[in-house]
Every structure is written in C-alpha cells, then in structure tokens.
Amino acid sequence: MITILQIVLFTVLCGVAGFLAFKGYRRVYRNIMLGMKANYSDNPSQRLNNMLLVALGQKKMFKNVIPAILHVFIYVGFVITQIELIEIFIDGFTGSHRIIYHAVENIPFLKGFYVFTISFIEVASLFVLFATLAFLTRRWILKVPRLNKPELKGWPIKDATIILLAELYLLTCIFSMNAGDMALHNSEYGFLVSGWLVPLFSGMSNTTIYIVEKLGWWGHMIGVLAFLVYLPYSKHLHILLAFPNTYFGRLTPKGYIANMPEITKEIKSMMNPEPAPATDTPVEAIKFGARDVFDLTWKNLLDAYTCTECGRCSAACPANLTGKKLSPRKIMMDTRDRLEDVGRSIEANNGIWKEDGKSLIENGYISVEELRACTTCNACVEECPVMISPLEIIVQLRRNLVMEESNAPNEWQGMFANMENNGAPWQFSQQDRLNWEKA
C-alpha cells in the first residue's frame, strides 16, 4: 500500500514538475523568438567545434584559472550525479530500492562497477562541496569586485546565492541518502565517502536512520525537480543555453560589424539616380538599428538568456574600469529584463503584444549615457566564456539613436557633417590630404 502511494506521489511530483518546467522553457523559447530572423546555418563543423571546445570543454573559462577549476568541479559533479538520478527515477516509478544494485549484486564485475560509480559520484560531490563553499566565500566574504557591482543588487545576487545554497542542499540529500542506506545495510554497498559518514549514525534506531535515508532520497529528487522548474527563471540557465549559444556564436573577426543592406540600396540609388525605381518599402517604413528587443536578432536575445552574470565582461570594460556608467553585463541583464517584461505583458494579454510605450532604451533599462561610453574595444566579447556579444546590442541601439532620432552628442554631429562634406572627421579640406609630404 505504502509502495503504491509512493509511486503515485512520485509520478504526480514528476508530472507537475515536468509541466511547470515545460511551460518555463517554452516561455523562454517564445521570448527568444520575438527577435528578428538571422541565419546561422553556415559552417556547421566549425560551429560544432566551438560548442565542444567552449561550452563542453570550458576553453574560455581557463583565462581565469582558479574560478575555472572551481567551476569545473561543479560542472563535472553536476553531470556525474545525473547517473545516480537514473536509478532514483527507476526506483521512484517502480517502488523498488536500489534496483540497479540488486540486479547486479551477484555479478562481481558489474557490482564492482556500480559501487565504483556511486563512490565516484560521492568523490565528485566532495569537490562540488569544496567549490560551492569557495564560491560562497568569493561572493560573500572576499567580495570579489565583479560579483558585487551595483547591477547585481536585489534579485540577481539572491538568484546566485539560491543556486549555491541549493547545491549544498542537494549534497546534504545525496550524502544522507547514501550514508543512511549504508548504515541500514551494514555498509554492504561499500560506497567510499558515505562509508566514512556511517559512524555518525551510531546509537540511532533503525527507524531514525530509515527516515534520514528517505528524507535524503525524496529531498534529492524534489530538489532536482525544483531546480529543473527554477532554471528557466534564473541566470543559471547558462548550463543549458551555453551549448546553443556557442554553436550559434559569431565566426567573423571580432572587429567586423555587419553592414546594413537596406542602407546600401538607398545610397546606391542616391549615387546613381537615373533609374529611380519606386521602391516597395519607403525609407520611412524601415527602422534603423534597434529600439526594443523586437529589433534585435534572436541570437542577441539568446545571448541575454545565456548570460550568467559572471561579470568578466564588465571587469575588462575600459569604460566600466574608469567609473563610467556602462557595464556590458548590465546591457545583457537589461535586455533580458526587458524581454521578460515584454513576455509577461504578452501572457497577460492572451498571447498578444500590446505596445506599452516603453523600449529597451531608457525606461529603466539601457540609458543613452551607457551606450555612448562604449569604445567598441571588444574586451567584453573577448572575455565572455560563452561567446555573448554585448557589443552587437550596443551598436544596434546606437544606430537607432543616431539614425532615427539624431540623438548624438554635438561633437559627433559635427564629425558626421565633416565626414559628409570633406571626407574626414575633422574640418580639413580633402585638397590638403597630401600635406603630410611637407615636413
């Protein structure tokens, strides 16, 4: 009877979590697809290579060795503990207990492999424990500057801490589960790390140990499901999106900023006015650059959801280093926040977007002052471990400011005029271009 109840409860929990998670991920996908079309179907092998090196292999993380190693501990630990989850799920759906162990317990080689695997997971978990405590220390005690910037105030820093505490919670569950099980069965499983913990149960009744073991098992399982549901609302989504984001990452030199073909058409007809054909889209109908998330490409929006707010970009940004308001991380966070706000508004209006009179520029999102501070130096792009480009968004927003609103500092207006009139950013005559010859 109890077993059937357990199976039902387990199935219901999985079903509810699965449904909530599905809704969460579908929401993220819908929001990303609000962006403009862009084609990334070129060079699949090079893209795959980038994904394997940068996302799977963490290549860009290793520019910063200590956090990279700690991050690898958590990353590897996270992936490896998924193996134990397979058994937890089979046990949950069938009401069995350690079904894989019992299936192989009489085959020495396979039994040995099982024990090795679980012990390996336990050792990996110890590394996770170490790295998690180190990360909490970096964030809250050492106060590493990039993890304590103003744009992280409020929800972002809570989100980061929740994730780290959730790691500690999951580790506690894994070890209570395994060590409890060992204590109940005279350590017959022979798991390495939980074997060391068995003495902690001495003097406890078997019922108490049984409860600890079950709390660990259910706690772990519920923790995993909660994590799955939480993920699409968290910066931690990078653990999944790092893969597509590096696959669709830019392959062109960092200095390249794509030209706008719609403008080429305009200028060619200006330079060569004879045919002057009636164009299908009048210039007024074309929007230059980006004012809102809809004007960015889906890749820019994927960038925003992939960002895990590590702040390597802002720590390298020359404007940010010298006290300017610009922070490339904030560009990504604002883009995602605006996109989330737009998404919520769409949900509130039965799936239809109603103009809210706001945009990504100003309105509490990205300010003009931030946009103007960028030197386009690509330090942020270079630093990002998951190939995000804050610069692409900055340039698109600048284009909108300058070409749609003539919103540029006076010096820039003068520079544009000089470039148009005398082909140089300064007011020199083109006739004097050879003056360098006269020493």
Next chain:
Amino acid sequence: MADMAASGQTPEVLFWVGCAGSFDQRAQKVTRSFVKILNHLNIKFAVLGKEESCTGDPAKRAGNEFVFQMLALQNIEVLNGYSVKKIVTTCPHCFNILKNEYPSLGGNYEVLHHSTFLQQLIDAGKIKITDTTTFKGKKITYHDSCYLGRANEVYEAPRKVLEELDAELIEMKSCRTKGLCCGAGGAQMFKEDEKGNKRINIERVEQALETNAQIVASACPFCNTMLTDGVKTKDKLNVKVFDIAELLAAGQGLETVDLQ
C-alpha cells in the same frame, strides 16, 4: 595613384594614409617614417591623395551607417577604378573596416596593417638594422590596439617589428587579448568622455609606466594621441610614445627619434 595610372604603371601596393595620417601632425610624422621605409626598400607604392576619403569607421561605430556607407561606396568606386589589389595602412581602424566591412559592399582587396607588412619585409630579410646605439639598453612596451589585436588577432607582427631593435621588450599587465583600450575607439576620439572617475588613457598610461619603459610603442594613430596625452598628463617627460614604423625607420638610420 592618378599619376601612376596615367603613365600606365601598377603599384605593388596602395598605401592607405587615412585621415589621421593625412591631417594629424603627430600621425603625419608616422606617415613620413613609413614612406621612408618604403622608399628605402624601393617598394613601388601609390597613395590616393586627394581622392582618398575617410573609410567611415568613426561614423559606423557611432551608429551612423548612412555616412559610413556613403564614404565606403565612394572609396570603393575609386579603388576599383584603379583596380587596386593590395592595400597597406598605418591605421588599425582603416585596416579593420577595409578588410572586414568593405567586401560585402563590393570592395575586395588584400588588406594589411603596416605591422604585418613590415614583419613580412623583416621575414624576407629586407630590413637591415644599422643603428645599434639609439635603442641599446632601452625598454620598450607595446600597447595593443583593439582594432589590430582583439578585432583581427594581429598580436605578434608589431612585436616582431620591435624585436628587430636592440631594446628590451616588456609587456604591460594587460596585453594581447587582454590589452586595455586607449579610450579612443568607437568614435570616443571625437567626443568628450562620459562621466566617470578617470580617463581611460590615464588608466592605460599608468600600466605602461609601471613597466618603467622609456618608450611606449603603438601601432595606431589614435592610440598614439591618447597615450601621448596620458604621458603628458602624468608629467612623465622622459617617456616617449612612438609608432612602430618610426622606431623601425630609426633602427634603419632613416629617422632620428628623440628619446630625451
């Protein structure tokens, strides 16, 4: 270029002087040094002179694609009119935009920054260092230009050029992929800084001064201006900022550099 074309000659390479190289007094000196090297090695080159316009870089980075493309299309018409195949330029911004952004507008050329061009000449054994005293015992630190380094991954060529000189090359704490911007890019050169607590060039010059180098080498006219300003602001009159072309010309005895 017009003269060469009229007499039916084809240059080996077109030297794209750029606006700074044409008009900025400091950058004009770099232009002259580079030309001295070209002439010394009997390299047949041409310049567009009055037919050259700004590549459009500052407009493009500021967000004005109209002005950029107007200039780019004009320049491409001129370059294609002369059937230009190979371009060398002393400006990383011109280099980047000519190499990366002109092709899709119809301008396809082999584009080299002068650091790479000079490195190729060194590799071919054409550069002979004759002045072995000027740089003896001196320390040089090289400042990576963003548009040369991160933007196009040219990190080694300028260093190779400097290694030719009899000086010690020291790196700043941020170099190569981590090189700190001078503060001029993205059309910042042409406007006041946004509010902050420091100018970017000061931050960078402080890094340069930490190396105790007497010479800060740059490979970009805008970096040169920013670094020179920074050194002046810091009152370090004994530290000099030079372009790699000026230093290499001096090494060949074609130029004198004032290190006092």
